[in-house]
Amino acid sequence: MPLxxxxxxxxxxxxxxxxxxxxxxxxxxxxxxxxxxxxxTEGLFAEFGEKRVIDTPIAEGLIxxxxxxxxxxxxxxxxxxxxxxxxxxxMDQIVNHAAKIRYMFxxxxxxxxxxxxxxxxxxxxxxxxxxxxxxxxxxxxxLKVVIPATPEDAKGLLKESxxxxxxxxxxxxxxLYNTKxxxxxxxxxxxxxxxxxxxxxTDITIIAYSNMVLTSLEAADHLEKEGxxxxxxxxxxxxxxxxxxxxxxxxxxxxxxxxxEDWKTGGVGAEISAQIYEHLFTALDAPxxxxxxxxxxxxxxxxxxxxxxxxxDDILQAAINIL
Amino acid sequence: MPDEIxxxxxxxxxxxxxxxxxxKQEGDYVQQGETLFEVETDKAVMEVEAFTSGVLSQILxxxxxxxxxGTPIAIIGGETGKVVxxxxxxxxxxxxxxxxTDTSLHEIKTPPKLKVVPPKETRISAGADKAxxxxxxxxxxxxxxxxxxxxxxxxxxxxxxxxxxxxxxEHKAVKEGTLPLTQRxxxxxxxxxxxxKMRKAIAATVSYSKKNIPxxxxxxxxxxxxxxxxxxxxxxKKNGTDKITVNDVIIRAAATTLxxxxxxxxxxxxxxxILKKEVNMGIVIGLEEGLIIPVLKKxxxxxxxxxxxxVKQLREKAESGKFSADDLNEGTFTISNLGMLGVSDFxxxxxxxxxxxxxxxxxxDIPVIKNGSVVPTKVMKVxxxxxxxxxxxxxxxxxxxxxxxxxxxxxxxxxxxxxxxxEDD
Numbered sequence: 001m002p003l004x005x006x007x008x009x010x011x012x013x014x015x016x017x018x019x020x021x022x023x024x025x026x027x028x029x030x031x032x033x034x035x036x037x038x039x040x041t042e043g044l045f046a047e048f049g050e051k052r053v054i055d056t057p058i059a060e061g062l063i064x065x066x067x068x069x070x071x072x073x074x075x076x077x078x079x080x081x082x083x084x085x086x087x088x089x090x091m092d093q094i095v096n097h098a099a100k101i102r103y104m105f106x107x108x109x110x111x112x113x114x115x116x117x118x119x120x121x122x123x124x125x126x127x128x129x130x131x132x133x134x135x136x137x138x139x140x141x142x143l144k145v146v147i148p149a150t151p152e153d154a155k156g157l158l159k160e161s162x163x164x165x166x167x168x169x170x171x172x173x174x175x176l177y178n179t180k181x182x183x184x185x186x187x188x189x190x191x192x193x194x195x196x197x198x199x200x201x202t203d204i205t206i207i208a209y210s211n212m213v214l215t216s217l218e219a220a221d222h223l224e225k226e227g228x229x230x231x232x233x234x235x236x237x238x239x240x241x242x243x244x245x246x247x248x249x250x251x252x253x254x255x256x257x258x259x260x261e262d263w264k265t266g267g268v269g270a271e272i273s274a275q276i277y278e279h280l281f282t283a284l285d286a287p288x289x290x291x292x293x294x295x296x297x298x299x300x301x302x303x304x305x306x307x308x309x310x311x312x313d314d315i316l317q318a319a320i321n322i323l
Numbered sequence: 324m325p326d327e328i329x330x331x332x333x334x335x336x337x338x339x340x341x342x343x344x345x346x347k348q349e350g351d352y353v354q355q356g357e358t359l360f361e362v363e364t365d366k367a368v369m370e371v372e373a374f375t376s377g378v379l380s381q382i383l384x385x386x387x388x389x390x391x392x393g394t395p396i397a398i399i400g401g402e403t404g405k406v407v408x409x410x411x412x413x414x415x416x417x418x419x420x421x422x423x424t425d426t427s428l429h430e431i432k433t434p435p436k437l438k439v440v441p442p443k444e445t446r447i448s449a450g451a452d453k454a455x456x457x458x459x460x461x462x463x464x465x466x467x468x469x470x471x472x473x474x475x476x477x478x479x480x481x482x483x484x485x486x487x488x489x490x491x492x493e494h495k496a497v498k499e500g501t502l503p504l505t506q507r508x509x510x511x512x513x514x515x516x517x518x519x520k521m522r523k524a525i526a527a528t529v530s531y532s533k534k535n536i537p538x539x540x541x542x543x544x545x546x547x548x549x550x551x552x553x554x555x556x557x558x559x560k561k562n563g564t565d566k567i568t569v570n571d572v573i574i575r576a577a578a579t580t581l582x583x584x585x586x587x588x589x590x591x592x593x594x595x596x597i598l599k600k601e602v603n604m605g606i607v608i609g610l611e612e613g614l615i616i617p618v619l620k621k622x623x624x625x626x627x628x629x630x631x632x633x634v635k636q637l638r639e640k641a642e643s644g645k646f647s648a649d650d651l652n653e654g655t656f657t658i659s660n661l662g663m664l665g666v667s668d669f670x671x672x673x674x675x676x677x678x679x680x681x682x683x684x685x686x687x688d689i690p691v692i693k694n695g696s697v698v699p700t701k702v703m704k705v706x707x708x709x710x711x712x713x714x715x716x717x718x719x720x721x722x723x724x725x726x727x728x729x730x731x732x733x734x735x736x737x738x739x740x741x742x743x744x745x746e747d748d
Contacts, residue, residue, distance in 0.1 A: 278391070282388070282461070285459040285486075286479060286484065287479065321479070
C-alpha cells in the first residue's frame with residue numbers, strides 16, 4: 001500500500017468523490033486558487049473549476065448556510081471552515097438549521113452536508129486558534145461527528161461522510177496533516193460508528209481519538225515494555241459512538257483511561273465515562289481516569305501550552321494510578 | 324406491540340437490582356401472572372410476575388448481571404431475536420416522523436404495574452455493603468460468597484480490587500483448607516460446619532501429598548487360603564486370648580519383604596532420598612472424626628506375637644486418644660487396611676515424606692482355575708501407591724511378588740521367630 005500523508009489522503013478523498021458524483025462540490029475561504037490554508041484542496045480548483053470549488057467571502061455563517069441550502073435541493077456540499085475556531089461564527093447554521101431540518105420537516109428533506117474543519121493546539125497559535133471543540137458538536141443531536149487519526153481513516157471516513165445523507169462535522173487535527181500512513185490504492189470507504197483497535201491487551205483500556213491516538217500509541221509502547229498490556233481504542237467517530245467495542249474492552253480489562261485534547265469539563269471523556277459508569281459499573285475495578293486538556297484558554301508560551309495538552313507522561317502517570 | 328420489561332423498583336431505597344434467575348427462556352410463551360424472573364435488591368430476593376402475556380422475544384439482561392432500576396431487561400411480544408439497529412438514529416427518527424399518524428397521543432399506554440411477590444429471604448449482610456471495594460471486586464466476591472470484610476485492599480485509597488479478592492480466594496483455599504464462608508444465609512436444607520482440627524490436618528496433608536507427589540499404583544492379588552487356615556488353627560489353640568489377626572500377618576510379611584526394597588522403606592523430603600534400615604510400620608486407624616497413623620517401631624525385628632501385641636496397644640491408645648508424640652513419629656512405610664469393611668479394591672494417598680503406602684482390601688472367596696480345575700480360593704487384593712520420583716514399576720512389581728510369596732508360602736510358625744535384626748554399620 002502506498003505511504004501518503006493525512007493531507008494527501010483527504011485531497012484524494014475529495015477528488016475521488018467529486019469525480020464519482022457531479023453533485024459533490026466544495027466551498028470555503030481560500031480553498032480555490034490558493035489551495036486552502038492547510039493545502040487540503042490543492043489542485044482541485046484547476047481540475048474541477050470555479051463552479052465546483054468555490055472561494056467564499058470571510059463569512060462562516062454564509063458558508064454553512066449556503067451549503068445547507070444546496071444540500072436541501074439535492075447537491076452534496078463540503079464546506080471547509082479554515083479552522084474549527086471559526087465554526088463558532090456558524091454555530092447557528094450548524095445547530096439550529098443543519099442538525100434540525102430533517103427532523104422538523106418530518107423527514108421530507110435531508111441535509112447531506114459535510115463541514116470540514118481543522119483544530120487542536122500545540123503550534124503556539126494562541127487561545128483563540130488552538131481549540132478542540134468536538135464536544136460542542138457531540139452535544140447536539142442530529143449531527144454526526146467524525147474525527148480520524150490516520151491517513152487511511154481520514155480518506156475512508158471522508159468518503160463515507162460525503163455519501164451520508166445527514167450533516168457530518170468532520171474534524172481534522174492540524175498536527176496530523178503531515179503524518180504519513182499506508183492507504184489502500186483501491187476504492188474503499190470506512191463506516192461511521194466503528195472504532196478501531198490499535199493495540200490489544202488485557203490490563204488497561206485506553207480510549208482516544210484524533211491526535212491523542214498517536215500520543216496514546218507512544219504511551220502504550222512504553223507500558224508494553226513494563227509488562228502492562230493495553231487495549232487502545234481509536235474511536236474514529238464520536239457520534240455514532242461504538243459502544244460495543246468500548247463495552248467489550250472494559251469488560252476484559254476492568255479499567256479505562258480516556259485521552260482527549262479538549263477541555264476536561266463537559267468534554268468527550270465526561271460523556272464516555274458516564275456511559276461506562278451507567279452500563280458497565282460492575283465491571284470496573286478502579287475509577288475511570290480522564291487525561292484531558294487543562295481547563296484554561298490555551299496559553300501561548302510553549303512550556304505552558306505543552307502543560308495544557310495531554311502528553312505521553314500524563315498517560316503513563318494515569319496508568320500507574322489506575323493499576 | 325412489544326412490551327418492554329424494566330428492572331422494577333421493589334423498595335423505596337432500591338437503585339439497582341441483581342437479576343438472579345430467569346424462569347423462562349427466549350421464545351417461551353409467558354402467561355400474565357406467571358413468575359418470570361427473580362431479583363435481588365439491597366434488602367431481599369423477590370420473584371416478579373409477568374404483567375402481560377406473550378412470547379418472551381428477547382432477554383436483554385442475563386442472570387447474574389446487576390442493572391439500575393428502569394433498565395430494560397426483556398421484551399415480551401414482537402419478533403424473536405430481532406435487535407433494533409442503532410447505527411442510523413437520524414434515519415429512524417425521520418422515518419418515524421414520516422409514518423402515517425396512527426399513533427395518536429391517546430393510544431400511548433401507561434406502563435402496567437408490576438405485581439411483586441413478598442420477600443422470602445434476606446441475603447446481603449451489612450458488612451459487605453460497607454466494605455471499600457471496587458464494583459468489579461464486589462460483584463466477583465458476591466457471586467462466590469466471599470466476605471469482603473476479611474480482605475485488605477491494595478487499590479486507590481485502600482480500595483479492595485478484583486486482584487485482592489482473587490488472591491484472597493486462592494490463599495484461603497490453599498492455607499486453611501476450609502469451606503469457603505458463604506455470604507448468603509443458608510437455605511433450610513443446608514448446614515455449614517467448621518472442620519475439626521484433625522480434619523484440617525488431614526486435609527492439609529492429603530492436599531500436599533496429591534499436589535506434590537506424582538503417585539502411581541500397582542495392584543496384586545494374593546491367595547490367602549493357606550494363611551487363613553493356619554490362623555484359624557493357631558487362634559483355636561490360643562483359646563480366645565491374644566488372638567492373631569490377618570492384619571498382624573500382613574504387617575509381619577510386609578515388614579520382612581521391605582528389608583529387600585530400601586527405596587520403598589524410605590523418606591523423600593526432596594533434598595535427597597533417606598533410606599531407613601529399620602521398618603517403622605505406620606498403621607492407619609480410622610476414628611469417628613478422621614484417622615490417625617500410629618507407628619509400630621522396628622516391626623521388622625518383632626515376632627508375629629509381638630506385632631499383634633504392639634498393634635493392640637496402639638489401637639487402645641487410639642481409642643482413648645492417649646498417644647505420645649513418639650507413637651506417631653518416625654514411620655517409614657504405611658499400611659491402610661479396609662478389608663474388614665468388605666472393600667474389594669482401593670488405592671491410598673502416600674503419607675509424606677514416605678515413598679509408598681500399601682492399601683489392603685477384603686479377602687474374598689473366588690473360584691480360581693488351578694491346573695485346569697476350579698479351586699475355591701480366598702483372594703485378597705493389595706494396591707501399592709508409590710512416589711514415581713524415587714520408585715519405578717519394577718520395584719513395585721518385585722516387592723508385591725515377594726509379599727505374595729511370603730503370604731502364600733511362609734508358615735506362621737516361622738513368623739513366630741524374629742525375622743531379622745538391624746545390622747550395625
